[in-house]
Structure formats: C-alpha cells, structure tokens
Amino acid sequence: MRSFLALAAVATVIGAASPAGTTASATVFNPNPVQQLGDQNLADDKDADSPGFAAAYRQVTLTGLDGSGTLTGRYVRVKSSTGKAATADGGAFPAYHRDSDQFEQVMAYHWVTRAQDYLQSLGFGSTLRPVNQRQIEARINQFGGDNSFFRPDKANITLGKGGVDDGEDAEVIVHEYGHSVQDGQVTGFGTNLESGSIGEAFGDYLAVAVTSWAAGAPTLTDEACVADWDSVSYSSAPHCLRRLDGTKHYPQDVVGEVHADGEIWSRALYDIRAALGDRKASTLIIDAQFDFTKDTSFRAAAQATVAAAQRLYGASAASAATKAFTDRGLL
Numbered sequence: 318m319r320s321f322l323a324l325a326a327v328a329t330v331i332g333a334a335s336p337a338g339t340t341a342s343a344t345v346f347n348p349n350p351v352q353q354l355g356d357q358n359l360a361d362d363k364d365a366d367s368p369g370f371a372a373a374y375r376q377v378t379l380t381g382l383d384g385s386g387t388l389t390g391r392y393v394r395v396k397s398s399t400g401k402a403a404t405a406d407g408g409a410f411p412a413y414h415r416d417s418d419q420f421e422q423v424m425a426y427h428w429v430t431r432a433q434d435y436l437q438s439l440g441f442g443s444t445l446r447p448v449n450q451r452q453i454e455a456r457i458n459q460f461g462g463d464n465s466f467f468r469p470d471k472a473n474i475t476l477g478k479g480g481v482d483d484g485e486d487a488e489v490i491v492h493e494y495g496h497s498v499q500d501g502q503v504t505g506f507g508t509n510l511e512s513g514s515i516g517e518a519f520g521d522y523l524a525v526a527v528t529s530w531a532a533g534a535p536t537l538t539d540e541a542c543v544a545d546w547d548s549v550s551y552s553s554a555p556h557c558l559r560r561l562d563g564t565k566h567y568p569q570d571v572v573g574e575v576h577a578d579g580e581i582w583s584r585a586l587y588d589i590r591a592a593l594g595d596r597k598a599s600t601l602i603i604d605a606q607f608d609f610t611k612d613t614s615f616r617a618a619a620q621a622t623v624a625a626a627q628r629l630y631g632a633s634a635a636s637a638a639t640k641a642f643t644d645r646g647l648l
C-alpha cells in the first residue's frame with residue numbers, strides 16, 4: 318500500500334508536467350485486414366496496396382500527440398530507419414496505405430496509445446496503481462527479419478519487416494507493448510523459461526484483449542487467434558501466430574521454448590476472461606503482475622493471480638482463477 322501511494326504521487330507529478338496532448342486524424346487497420354474482412358486468402362504481395370484492402374482502412378483520431386506534427390506523444394515516440402517520417406499537416410496525417418513506411422509508423426503510434434488507453438479504462442492510474450507511465454520508442458522496419466522484439470534496456474520496441482510488415486498487424490504491436498507493460502511493472506521481468514513464457518503469454522492475451530476492446534467483438538476470425546495477418550506468410554489457414562485456446566498442459570507439454578510454453582499460461586488467462594468477462598479478468602491479471610518476481614515460476618504467478626482475484630472481486634472470482642490454472646496443471 319505504501320508503494321501504491323508513492324507511485325500514485327509520481328503519476329500526478331507526471332500528469333501535471335505533461336499536458337494531455339493534441340490530436341490528429343490518421344488511417345490505420347483496425348486491427349488487421351484478415352480479422353476485419355474475414356478473408357484468409359489475403360496475401361502480402363510484396364507490401365503492395367490493392368483494392369482488396371480498401372475496406373480495412375479506418376480513419377481514427379490519434380491522441381496524446383505533442384503537437385510537433387511528428388508521431389511523438391505521451392506514451393510512444395516513433396522512429397523510422399528510412400528517413401521518411403510521417404508528418405501531420407493541419408491536424409491530419411495523410412491517409413497512408415500499407416505500401417508506405419509511414420503507415421506502419423502510424424499503426425505503432427495508434428496501437429501503443431490504445432493499449433495504454435485500455436489499461437487506464439480498467440482503472441490503472443486512477444483506482445489502481447499506474448502501469449507503464451513512460452514514453453517508449455517504437456522503431457519501425459529497422460530489422461529485416463520477420464520478428465519483433467522488446468529491448469528492456471532501451472525501453473523500446475522494434476517491428477520487423479520480413480513477410481507482412483509486423484507494424485501492419487495491431488496484435489503484433491500490442492504483443493510487444495505487453496512486454497513493455499510487464500517490464501514497467503517488474504523491471505527486467507522474464508529471466509528464465511517459466512517467467513519468459515508468462516511474458517509471451519501475456520503479450521498474446523493483451524493483444525487480443527486490446528484489439529477486441531478497440532475494434533469490437535465478435536470478430537470475423539477466431540478471437541483466440543493471435544496476429545491473423547502477420548502470420549499469413551508462415552502459417553496455413555486459419556492463419557494464427559499462436560492461439561489463446563490451446564489444450565497444452567503442464568508439465569508434459571513443456572518444450573523449453575518461451576512462445577510455445579506460453580500457450581499453457583495464455584489459455585489459463587483466456588479461461589479466466591471467459592469466466593469473468595474481459596474487464597474483471599484483465600484487471601486482476603494485470604494487477605497480479607505487480608506481485609510477480611522477475612524470475613517467477615508458473616506456480617507462484619498463478620498463486621499471485623488467484624490472490625488478486627480474491628482481493629479485487631472475492632471468492633467466486635478466486636475460484637474461477639483457481640480452476641483455470643488447475644485445468645492447465647499449473648496449480
């Protein structure tokens with residue numbers, strides 16, 4: 318409780334020193350064309366724009382901008398390697414499409430900001446402790462491989478451009494921001510196999526929770542499928558990077574790789590969400606993470622999550638969380 322008050326005081330100071338920011342209109346995918354159109358046959362086609370994508374572009378209002386006309390704001394600043402930085406004119410960014418590097422820049426800004434909006438909508442920073450109140454750097458297309466990653470030492474995320482540009486899929490962006498969130502809660506979180514697996518699982522869970530919250534559910538593709546668009550270049554239909562509704566069970570399905578083993582944990586989170594609804598589930602899952610150690614085991618993290626359910630919502634929520642973890646062999 319003492320640390321809660323201290324953190325709340327810090328948040329107040331930051332809020333006072335930093336204005337709410339300005340807004341600008343921009344064009345994004347919401348959250349990705351496969352999910353929006355329900356079309357598993359869309360292809361990257363070497364980053365070409367085509368009429369098949371037209372119905373997936375959405376005009377949105379970017380918030381929290383610093384007014385410089387660049388993609389710099391309260392929670393993220395976008396850095397491009399190509400020298401072609403998105404620039405707003407008169408409160409509007411041009412309607413960039415997917416064949417422009419600037420489109421991925423706008424996507425990164427918008428979806429990191431929406432993820433933070435989601436956290437605040439749950440009460441983090443008002444009734445609950447603030448989460449990840451810092452400006453991270455999003456580097457776009459600086460990495461040639463089809464991978465994205467979070468660098469805790471630099472508090473940034475890098476979105477790769479192999480296959481479908483990772484910045485074209487909001488679920489990839491929010492997954493990476495999930496790592497930033499956990500690092501913001503527990504510095505250096507994820508130092509071994511089980512804690513690292515929890516990190517991957519939480520990124521996947523947050524990706525689905527944020528995009529369903531922002532874009533609406535039910536979705537035209539399986540909600541439990543993560544990164545339906547990024548994965549078209551390396552998976553068969555229905556395209557998924559990973560799923561939240563798998564049947565992996567601890568310990569017999571452990572393979573020693575954080576993304577694969579994360580599917581044990583993410584299924585438990587998804588089951589808590591099915592039992593309690595998105596708002597309660599995400600709130601207790603994220604609040605519990607403050608109590609994790611950076612090298613937590615599955616079991617200790619499950620116990621902390623059940624305790625958060627009990628603390629926030631009482632015995633029936635705690636028993637729903639216990640069942641979700643027990644079903645996976647984690648308790």
Ligand SMILES: [Zn+2]
Nearest residue numbers: 492496517520
């Ligand atoms: Zn990850």
